[in-house]
Amino acid sequence: DAGITQSPRHKVTETGTPVTLRCHQTENHRYMYWYRQDPGHGLRLIHYSYGVKDTDKGEVSDGYSVSRSKTEDFLLTLESATSSQTSVYFCAISEVTGLGTGELFFGEGSRLTVL
């Protein structure tokens, strides 16, 4: 199994509070991603990183920010959580091949509930 750990695995918070989710990898993969999973929507990309301090937006980035100060860590921050951000968040890592994609290895997910 790929070495990816997410923390916390479960969190309940109140509307308006800041929340940070952490993704840590031991595989030294260049690419890291944050997805959210909601019923009927599959997985939607929030932000991704293609190197230290190199990040870009995904399709549902509003209300989220990310940082990557080290290869192994990718942080997702909700500056002011809203109920619409209640979801399961997955971190994934990858090494992109010459075809433009590679296998995504996922963490076990972080379930966030915003009351």
Place this chain on the structure above:
Amino acid sequence: TQLLEQSPQFLSIQEGENLTVYCNSSSVFSSLQWYRQEPGEGPVLLVTVVTGGEVKKLKRLTFQFGDARKDSSLHITAAQPGDTGLYLCAGAGSSNTGKLIFGQGTTLQVKP
């Protein structure tokens, strides 16, 4: 915006039956992947198809990439209870970032 429409979204069948899951788009993808996810875990890659018309088999699972690289299908022969799970298709665009667009997923329940 690239979209992947997956159907059906839910499938409940008896052990031994065959089934097909479809993944369709109006966009062309450079490759398409299928993942399987079990409750409480992250998705795990089953297969990647790259060439239009490509067919790959994984035991009782057959994956096909459409000739125009806009659609794909997953066929399971003689489904087993162990096949129960969420199946996700994911397409890769032309950018070299590894970003994937996921379909909504198909929840498969195989009853003994």
